[in-house]
Amino acid sequence: MKLPQGFRTAGISAGLKRSGRRDLGLIASDGPLAWAMVSTTNVVYAANVARNRELHATGRPVRALIINSGNANCATGQQGIDDNLRMAAAAAQQLDISDVDEVLTSSTGVIGVRMPIDRIEAAQAELQADLASDSSAFAAAILTTDLVFKQEEVELPGGARIVGVAKGSGMIHPNMATMLAYVMTDAKIPQEQLRVLWRDVADRSFNQVTVDGDTSPNDAAFVFSSGRLDCDLAALHEGLLRVAQGLARRIARDGEGAGKLLTVQVSSAASDEDARAAARTVAGSPLVKAAAHGNDPNWGRILVALGRSGAVFDPAQVRIDVQGVTVYEGAPQPFDSAATSELLRQDEVLFSIDLGAGSGSGNAWGCDLTAEYVRINADYTT
Amino acid sequence: MKLPQGFRTAGISAGLKRSGRRDLGLIASDGPLAWAMVSTTNVVYAANVARNRELHATGRPVRALIINSGNANCATGQQGIDDNLRMAAAAAQQLDISDVDEVLTSSTGVIGVRMPIDRIEAAQAELQADLASDSSAFAAAILTTDLVFKQEEVELPGGARIVGVAKGSGMIHPNMATMLAYVMTDAKIPQEQLRVLWRDVADRSFNQVTVDGDTSPNDAAFVFSSGRLDCDLAALHEGLLRVAQGLARRIARDGEGAGKLLTVQVSSAASDEDARAAARTVAGSPLVKAAAHGNDPNWGRILVALGRSGAVFDPAQVRIDVQGVTVYEGAPQPFDSAATSELLRQDEVLFSIDLGAGSGSGNAWGCDLTAEYVRINADYTT
Numbered sequence: 001m002k003l004p005q006g007f008r009t010a011g012i013s014a015g016l017k018r019s020g021r022r023d024l025g026l027i028a029s030d031g032p033l034a035w036a037m038v039s040t041t042n043v044v045y046a047a048n049v050a051r052n053r054e055l056h057a058t059g060r061p062v063r064a065l066i067i068n069s070g071n072a073n074c075a076t077g078q079q080g081i082d083d084n085l086r087m088a089a090a091a092a093q094q095l096d097i098s099d100v101d102e103v104l105t106s107s108t109g110v111i112g113v114r115m116p117i118d119r120i121e122a123a124q125a126e127l128q129a130d131l132a133s134d135s136s137a138f139a140a141a142i143l144t145t146d147l148v149f150k151q152e153e154v155e156l157p158g159g160a161r162i163v164g165v166a167k168g169s170g171m172i173h174p175n176m177a178t179m180l181a182y183v184m185t186d187a188k189i190p191q192e193q194l195r196v197l198w199r200d201v202a203d204r205s206f207n208q209v210t211v212d213g214d215t216s217p218n219d220a221a222f223v224f225s226s227g228r229l230d231c232d233l234a235a236l237h238e239g240l241l242r243v244a245q246g247l248a249r250r251i252a253r254d255g256e257g258a259g260k261l262l263t264v265q266v267s268s269a270a271s272d273e274d275a276r277a278a279a280r281t282v283a284g285s286p287l288v289k290a291a292a293h294g295n296d297p298n299w300g301r302i303l304v305a306l307g308r309s310g311a312v313f314d315p316a317q318v319r320i321d322v323q324g325v326t327v328y329e330g331a332p333q334p335f336d337s338a339a340t341s342e343l344l345r346q347d348e349v350l351f352s353i354d355l356g357a358g359s360g361s362g363n364a365w366g367c368d369l370t371a372e373y374v375r376i377n378a379d380y381t382t
Numbered sequence: 383m384k385l386p387q388g389f390r391t392a393g394i395s396a397g398l399k400r401s402g403r404r405d406l407g408l409i410a411s412d413g414p415l416a417w418a419m420v421s422t423t424n425v426v427y428a429a430n431v432a433r434n435r436e437l438h439a440t441g442r443p444v445r446a447l448i449i450n451s452g453n454a455n456c457a458t459g460q461q462g463i464d465d466n467l468r469m470a471a472a473a474a475q476q477l478d479i480s481d482v483d484e485v486l487t488s489s490t491g492v493i494g495v496r497m498p499i500d501r502i503e504a505a506q507a508e509l510q511a512d513l514a515s516d517s518s519a520f521a522a523a524i525l526t527t528d529l530v531f532k533q534e535e536v537e538l539p540g541g542a543r544i545v546g547v548a549k550g551s552g553m554i555h556p557n558m559a560t561m562l563a564y565v566m567t568d569a570k571i572p573q574e575q576l577r578v579l580w581r582d583v584a585d586r587s588f589n590q591v592t593v594d595g596d597t598s599p600n601d602a603a604f605v606f607s608s609g610r611l612d613c614d615l616a617a618l619h620e621g622l623l624r625v626a627q628g629l630a631r632r633i634a635r636d637g638e639g640a641g642k643l644l645t646v647q648v649s650s651a652a653s654d655e656d657a658r659a660a661a662r663t664v665a666g667s668p669l670v671k672a673a674a675h676g677n678d679p680n681w682g683r684i685l686v687a688l689g690r691s692g693a694v695f696d697p698a699q700v701r702i703d704v705q706g707v708t709v710y711e712g713a714p715q716p717f718d719s720a721a722t723s724e725l726l727r728q729d730e731v732l733f734s735i736d737l738g739a740g741s742g743s744g745n746a747w748g749c750d751l752t753a754e755y756v757r758i759n760a761d762y763t764t
Contacts, residue, residue, distance in 0.1 A: 041690070042686060042689035042690050043688070043689040043690070043693075043694075043695065043697070044685055044686050044688070044689030044697050045689075075682065075685060075697065075710075075713070075714060076713075077698075077712075077713050111682035111685075111686075112681070112682055112710075112714040113714075216686065217686055217689060286668070286755075286759070287759060290755075290756055290759035290760040291759065291760065293756065293760040294759070294760030296760070299494070300457065300493035300494055303426055303457060303493075304424060304426050304493075304598065304599055306425070306426070307424035307425040307426030307427075307599065308423070308424050308425070311425075312425075313425065315425065315426050315457065316459075328457075328494075330459075331457070331458075331459050332457060332494040332495075368760075369756055369759075369760070370756060370760075371753035371756045371757065373668075373672075373756070374672055374675065374751055374752060374753045374755070374756060375753065377668070377669060377672035377673065377676070377751075378672040378673065378675040378676030378678070378750075378751070378752075
């Protein structure tokens with residue numbers, strides 16, 4: 001996709017992936033970028049997450065981000081911290097950025113194995129030469145076991161644009177899925193406002209994706225603004241949400257072994273937080289996921305997943321619709337189960353839930369649970 | 383198993399299960415029983431759970447418990463409440479118990495379908511005639527999709543005995559796993575003390591079993607004391623814990639589609655609560671479970687599951703042993719991965735984790751994640 005003004009990205013193969021696929025990516029800007037980041041809540045986190053958080057706390061703008069796939073540089077101790085800094089320094093030097101603190105880093109891939117930093121350093125000239133105003137090579141370079149690219153774009157009134165690129169939630173030997181997202185816009189917005197928006201957007205998008213309930217030590221979602229074009233704040237907020245939710249859907253749809261996308265919409269919750277927790281719990285329930293795989297309109301599993309979500313509600317006030325068919329409304333409803341099962345034989349499945357407890361709402365995205373998921377994650381033997 | 387003094391149990395077929403297997407069970411005593419119960423934390427719970435909680439709150443002793451399998455009598459509205467009370471009344475009448483409040487009830491099976499209460503009422507004479515001082519028929523009558531009986535017994539110094547019977551965690555169309563446990567002892571203990579012990583025992587046993595993270599609206603674990611024999615309190619506590627943990631292991635081992643039992647032992651946690659949360663999260667992680675299925679000594683997945691458990695620790699202080707082999711100790715350790723993988727090809731797998739954060743400890747029990755789990759839970763199509 002064509003990038004917003006002020007951005008160029010690159011993606012090349014530096015020899016980190018055995019497959020020879022692209023594994024080193026770069027986002028660069030001529031000028032300072034306002035930015036915001038949300039990152040993993042896991043107590044275990046990678047060197048790059050620790051450093052990016054420190055830089056985030058300074059409130060200073062950045063000019064570039066370098067990312068490698070194929071190695072997460074996590075659980076690698078002091079060596080990993082040093083290697084991560086070397087990666088930032090290599091990109092800074094190549095891009096003539098005098099302050100290394102203006103270069104962020106990301107890594108995704110194997111845990112607990114030293115990163116081949118020499119190869120990353122040696123690839124800098126080629127990486128810079130690949131910089132272009134199109135996101136495709138970068139979108140390829142950040143993938144691990146993903147089956148498809150994940151990109152979204154939105155054009156705002158007044159001409160500003162938003163382009164988002166993401167990866168996840170594939171898994172990689174010997175470790176785990178990482179969700180990464182990079183959203184770029186040329187809309188002008190003060191950094192402090194951008195950070196407020198981004199927290200809200202992330203809570204309503206990336207934080208509502210569930211594939212298997214395991215969080216990665218490298219998860220992070222970034223937004224960058226080059227500040228070239230004026231834009232209405234509400235329109236920008238809405239645009240960022242559209243891009244982020246679009247990426248979230250793509251991540252869930254490409255979940256490990258997934259056969260279909262599950263969207264769970266919760267309304268009339270006591271609060272937005274309750275709605276999001278309820279939606280996440282249903283989308284993440286192994287029983288609901290397995291039922292979706294089997295085209296089974298199993299409202300009992302949905303009701304009981306809601307019951308352990310922490311959301312406050314009275315089961316007698318709940319309504320559950322499966323693909324538009326009301327199957328429970330305070331009590332079991334008569335419905336044509338064969339026809340409803342047929343409706344579940346689609347690439348996208350919608351569960352709509354009215355909790356009857358207030359005016360909060362929220363969505364979550366997940367995927368069905370398949371034997372292929374087990375095969376992918378079990379059949380590797382050391 | 384031979385029951386403790388003062389107890390008789392029965393198990394017959396009342397025609398609730400299509401298979402014709404036993405589906406109606408009874409625990410009866412000649413005299414008053416001190417008792418304690420822990421039950422599901424799900425917001426959605428069955429009529430019997432609601433009634434048993436009310437009776438528990440009165441602090442009064444009971445004399446019997448009647449249980450049916452094949453129908454959970456959950457999400458059945460006022461009809462379900464009425465049917466549940468009819469079930470208790472039928473047993474009370476047959477047993478000549480004048481106060482229906484002395485009869486507890488349990489149900490497990492299909493959700494959202496009216497219970498065939500007529501069949502339960504009609505079977506009372508046969509049920510009473512089946513009462514015997516052996517637990518086997520009762521142990522069969524409470525099963526749903528379980529593959530094996532689950533019983534444990536312990537003899538205490540002084541001659542008092544404890545016998546426990548459980549079911550779970552199979553799943554039943556169209557709904558969900560239920561874990562039920564009934565522990566009987568002739569050891570004498572005041573009811574208030576019994577309730578304190580039982581809460582502690584349940585927290586260290588039944589509440590540490592995870593098959594798929596979904597809780598049932600009918601989960602409950604009961605203990606009954608006929609008070610016939612004197613017993614040291616500490617010995618009784620220890621005996622109850624042994625029986626409950628033994629049942630917990632059996633439930634996990636018989637988890638849906640399970641190929642092996644996973645035991646997660648956490649030590650040196652900041653608190654027992656932290657240790658239990660950490661153990662539960664590791665035992666419940668789909669990635670850890672899939673790796674166990676594939677005989678993959680994947681310490682990264684264990685470390686990262688610990689990281690999202692809520693337990694407080696520093697990854698640099700953590701040690702992880704897989705089947706006795708140290709694979710991580712603040713940093714990745716060299717180990718023979720092929721040999722360790724061979725060690726994982728066993729029916730029982732042990733992960734031992736030292737969090738290096740204090741003196742808390744706790745265990746959890748789970749099972750591996752297999753394609754069979756997905757098949758069982760997905761292949762039903764309406």
